[in-house]
Amino acid sequence: MSVISPTGPSSSGPTVPEMPDVGDLKARRELPGWIRTLLALLGTFVAMAVLVRVLGASPVDVGKAIYTGSVGNPFNISQTIITTGILLATALAAAIPFSARLWNVGGEGQMTIGAIAAAVSGLVLPESWPSWLLIPVVIVASMLAGALYGAIPGYLKARFDASEIVTTLMLNFVAFNAAAWVIFEVFPEGFVQRTESIHPTAELPRPWEGWFVDIGIFVAIAAALVAWFIIRKTRLGFSIRAIGANARTARLAGILPARITVQAFSLAGAFAGLAGALIVQGRDHSLLQDFSANFGFVGIGVALVARLNPLWAIGSAAGFAILRVGSNSLQAGAGLSPAVGEMMIATFVILLMVAKVIKFRYPEGSDAH
Amino acid sequence: MLTEALAIAFFVIGIQLMVPIVLAALGEAITEKSGVLNVGVEGIMLIGAFATAFIGITRGQALLGIVAAVASGLVFGLILAYLYVSRGTDQIVTGLMFNIFAVGLTGTLHSRYIAGQNGETLGGIDIPGIQSVPWVGEIMSKQNLMLYLAFLMAFGVSYLLNHTWYGLYARSAGERPMAAESGGLHVRRLRYPAVIAGCAVASLGGSALVLSTSGGFVPGMTAGRGFIALGVVVLAKWRPLWIFIHAFGFGLTQALQFLAGQLTALAFIPRQFWVALPYLITVLAVVFAPGSRYPAALGIPYRAAGQAS
Numbered sequence: 001m002s003v004i005s006p007t008g009p010s011s012s013g014p015t016v017p018e019m020p021d022v023g024d025l026k027a028r029r030e031l032p033g034w035i036r037t038l039l040a041l042l043g044t045f046v047a048m049a050v051l052v053r054v055l056g057a058s059p060v061d062v063g064k065a066i067y068t069g070s071v072g073n074p075f076n077i078s079q080t081i082i083t084t085g086i087l088l089a090t091a092l093a094a095a096i097p098f099s100a101r102l103w104n105v106g107g108e109g110q111m112t113i114g115a116i117a118a119a120v121s122g123l124v125l126p127e128s129w130p131s132w133l134l135i136p137v138v139i140v141a142s143m144l145a146g147a148l149y150g151a152i153p154g155y156l157k158a159r160f161d162a163s164e165i166v167t168t169l170m171l172n173f174v175a176f177n178a179a180a181w182v183i184f185e186v187f188p189e190g191f192v193q194r195t196e197s198i199h200p201t202a203e204l205p206r207p208w209e210g211w212f213v214d215i216g217i218f219v220a221i222a223a224a225l226v227a228w229f230i231i232r233k234t235r236l237g238f239s240i241r242a243i244g245a246n247a248r249t250a251r252l253a254g255i256l257p258a259r260i261t262v263q264a265f266s267l268a269g270a271f272a273g274l275a276g277a278l279i280v281q282g283r284d285h286s287l288l289q290d291f292s293a294n295f296g297f298v299g300i301g302v303a304l305v306a307r308l309n310p311l312w313a314i315g316s317a318a319g320f321a322i323l324r325v326g327s328n329s330l331q332a333g334a335g336l337s338p339a340v341g342e343m344m345i346a347t348f349v350i351l352l353m354v355a356k357v358i359k360f361r362y363p364e365g366s367d368a369h
Numbered sequence: 370m371l372t373e374a375l376a377i378a379f380f381v382i383g384i385q386l387m388v389p390i391v392l393a394a395l396g397e398a399i400t401e402k403s404g405v406l407n408v409g410v411e412g413i414m415l416i417g418a419f420a421t422a423f424i425g426i427t428r429g430q431a432l433l434g435i436v437a438a439v440a441s442g443l444v445f446g447l448i449l450a451y452l453y454v455s456r457g458t459d460q461i462v463t464g465l466m467f468n469i470f471a472v473g474l475t476g477t478l479h480s481r482y483i484a485g486q487n488g489e490t491l492g493g494i495d496i497p498g499i500q501s502v503p504w505v506g507e508i509m510s511k512q513n514l515m516l517y518l519a520f521l522m523a524f525g526v527s528y529l530l531n532h533t534w535y536g537l538y539a540r541s542a543g544e545r546p547m548a549a550e551s552g553g554l555h556v557r558r559l560r561y562p563a564v565i566a567g568c569a570v571a572s573l574g575g576s577a578l579v580l581s582t583s584g585g586f587v588p589g590m591t592a593g594r595g596f597i598a599l600g601v602v603v604l605a606k607w608r609p610l611w612i613f614i615h616a617f618g619f620g621l622t623q624a625l626q627f628l629a630g631q632l633t634a635l636a637f638i639p640r641q642f643w644v645a646l647p648y649l650i651t652v653l654a655v656v657f658a659p660g661s662r663y664p665a666a667l668g669i670p671y672r673a674a675g676q677a678s
Contacts, residue, residue: 055481103461162656163663165408165461166603169596170648170655177645185639294469304462337480339588342473346466353458360459362669 033357040351047351048344057334065333066326066341076325078212082283083321084314085220089275090299091306091313092227093150093268097164099231099308100240100264101247106153106168107272108296109175110146114273116175116182117145118280119287122198123187131201135281138202139219142277143270149175150269151262158258164265172296183289193289204282216282223274227310230267240264272296293324294342301349304358320345371632377504379621379628381511385581387620389414389574389591391519393598394605394612395526396442396571402530402607403563404543404556404666405453408464410571411595412471413449416441417572419475421579422586425488431580434489438576439569445471446568454560457670468595476588488584491515515577520613522570527609539563543664546671556671571595593648600651603661615654622647 030036049059070080090107097104121141125134153171156162187195204214231237239260242250247257279291302320306312327341352358393410400407407413420441421434428434449467452458491513500506530536541549542559550556578590597619605611626643629635655661 055477105461105465156652156656160656162652163603166596166600166655167652169593170600170651173593173596173648174645174652177641180644181639181641185641294472297465297469300462300465337477339473339476339480342469342476344473346470346473349466350452350458350463350470353463354452354456358459358462360462 030356036355036357037352040348040355040357043351043355044344044348047347048340051343052334052336052340055336057336061334062330062336062340065329066323068326069329069333070322070326072329074211076329079328080318080321080325081213081217082278083325084318085217085282086275086278086295087299087302087320087324088220088224088313088317089271089278090295091302091317092223092299092310093146093272093275093296094300095303095306095308095310095313096227096231096240096268096271097264098244098303099237100243100260102154102157102261102264103165104150104153104168104265104268105165105297105300106150106171107268107275107299108292108294109168109172110150110269110272111275111279111292111296112172112175112179113149113269114142114146114276115280115287115291116179116276117273118142118277119187119195119198120182122202122281123196125199125202127199127201129201131205134199134202135204138198138281139274139277142273142280144273146273146276147266147270150272151266154262154265157265158261179287180289183287187287189286194284195287197286198280202281203285204278214282216278219274220278221314223271224310224314227267227271231310236260236263236267272299275299298324298345301345304349305352307358323348375628375631377507379624380504380508382627383617383621383624384508384512384516385620386623387616388515388519388577388581389594390598390601390616390619391613392515392522392574392577393571393595394601394616395519395522395609396567396569396574397598397602398567398605398607398609398612399526399530399539399570400564400567401602401664401667402536402543403539403560404546404664404669404671405450405560405564406460406464406668407449407453407564407567407571408461408596408599409449409467409471410464410568410598411591411593412464412468413442413445413568413571414575414578414591414595415468415471415475415589416445417575418579418590419478419575419586420572421576422488422584423478423483425490425579425584426483426486429489431489431491431584434580435573435576438572442569442572443565445572446565449568450561450564453564453670454557457672460668460670472589475586479586479588483586486585489580490582490584491580513581515573515580518573519577522573523609523613526570530607530609535559535562540664542671543666546666550671560671571598574598597647597651600655603663604651604654604658606658606661607664619647619650622650 052059052062069076071077090111093107093110094104118138121138153164153167156167157164183195189196204216206214239255242255243257243260251257275295280287284291298320302313302316306316323344324341327338330336330338330340393414397407397410417438420437424434424437425431452463453460493510493513495510499509538554539559542556546556601612601615605615629643
């Protein structure tokens with residue numbers, strides 16, 4: 001079935017022949033993006049309602065549980081805001097390499113290394129340091145650790161053309177075991193699966209009486225602004241976007257893909273490391289075993305829903321945080337495991353792709369890797 | 370001290386740990402050869418493991434559990450194929466999200482129905498005469514049906530990919546889908562069975578995991594074995610028999626943590642290092658894998674000519 005397009009074959013690579021077909025022309029008239037987003041959301045709710053029913057629970061109870069669990073009282077609202085900050089940071093870690101068409105699926109591991117750095121520096125640095133000094137130093141330590149860890153797959157990709165998907169996935173597990181080592185061997189806290197608590201002076205302040213929310217959300221929003229500035233207004237950001245748009249043209253324009261790859265991954269690692277700092281300094285005040293609810297992976301969904309825009313990611317992160325935190329009340333509210341939240345998030349992102357709210361472009365006629 | 374008993378135990382455990390990786394990697398090889406990257410293999414294994422444990426616990430039959438795993442692989446393989454092939458969703462994101470979905474699904478079902486229960490396991494198989502062979506006899510007598518199944522699968526997948534018309538056509542869909550379509554083949558019809566069959570084989574990896582341990586399910590019990598399988602496939606250059614050999618290496622590496630725990634000379638190295646070692650080796654292996662060439666169309670959804678994107 002070979003049809004040459006009326007304009008003739010283009011000079012480079014295989015062409016996609018244009019076939020006039022009434023059915024397909026109809027299909028091209030797509031619904032507006034926000035309607036497709038709502039449809040995906042609706043589809044997620046229907047799918048989950050059916051599943052919940054099959055499990056013998058009431059979908060209404062699930063809805064109520066997620067509502068009260070996420071925004072029903074000051075404690076839960078605080079948890080949702082804290083989680084928004086964490087997911088925003090991991091979303092930045094995904095968005096920056098994705099802008100260069102690089103797959104960072106190692107946000108989970110980079111975040112873990114950041115959390116380790118926060119816990120260790122929050123324990124080892126002098127307790128006598130004032131908060132205004134200790135807090136930023138611990139944050140910077142986490143971001144540096146995350147950046148270094150992120151640089152590894154970047155370098156391996158740039159130097160050896162090693163699939164960043166495989167390397168980042170593997171390095172996640174290396175990071176988990178490093179965390180387990182720190183928790184159980186280096187700074188164990190009795191029989192609890194966590195390290196000793198970090199110095200109170202390294203904790204992010206909770207300035208509001210009666211609320212449990214710390215200032216981490218503002219740190220995360222500041223990070224989003226910085227990420228937006230880097231992507232949109234700097235030479236590095238331009239290079240990242242240029243490679244994402246067309247790697248060959250970018251190279252011809254004098255951009256060095258190898259260098260940008262390492263820089264993009266380091267930057268991503270720094271933001272993932274920040275997520276680790278927000279968890280340790282803000283939420284937990286120590287390093288916990290299994291502290292992450294797939295935050296690194298969910299951050300990929302957050303970034304994609306926001307179309308890789310760091311500022312939109314703020315709203316996107318809040319939406320995912322409501323689902324994530326709300327699901328924690330499912331056991332009490334509907335007799336279901338909080339794991340239902342995982343299914344909801346995954347179904348939503350997949351349906352967003354089916355509805356083509358999240359779209360991908362692929363280099364034509366090129367190798368996939 | 371490294372005693373003979375310890376060395377034998379090391380190989381027994383190493384081979385048991387090899388089997389799930391072999392099966393997952395064989396399934397992934399079929400799928401990838403047709404041009405679809407299934408990062409969701411981890412989730413497929415997890416669901417297969419749950420299905421085996423669920424049937425093993427509720428029905429008390431290990432073999433029926435294996436059948437259930439294959440059935441779960443076929444069903445979720447069909448769903449994934451629909452997403453990857455018909456809807457053309459991005460394979461990497463879809464796969465990752467499917468893994469999260471699988472964690473959620475199995476976690477929910479596990480806590481509701483079979484939390485904390487142990488089920489059926491498979492016993493060792495006696496091959497006549499092998500008992501008299503020193504070492505090998507003792508190691509092999511501890512291995513169950515899944516090892517032999519994996520062994521047969523390796524030959525079966527090798528035959529399928531290299532010696533059947535389907536294998537040839539599927540590979541063409543993975544390399545030059547446009548050319549395949551021009552030659553009168555249907556890329557989508559070739560990719561569907563590859564994804565579904567790949568998932569069915571990979572879900573057996575989950576069965577092997579359950580049936581060689583307690584017969585019960587533990588949330589997240591695959592612990593990245595599906596991802597290791599992705600690395601093994603690259604390392605073996607998509608050749609089924611080499612997958613078997615490379616996975617053996619990874620099984621032994623995973624078994625090192627049990628060996629190291631018994632050797633006082635290695636006590637100064639933290640236990641977590643040994644657990645992390647297979648993942649580290651996968652990174653190194655992918656970095657230094659000489660001349661691994663991915664199927665050219667891997668990861669790119671195929672859109673038929675004229676189809677709206």
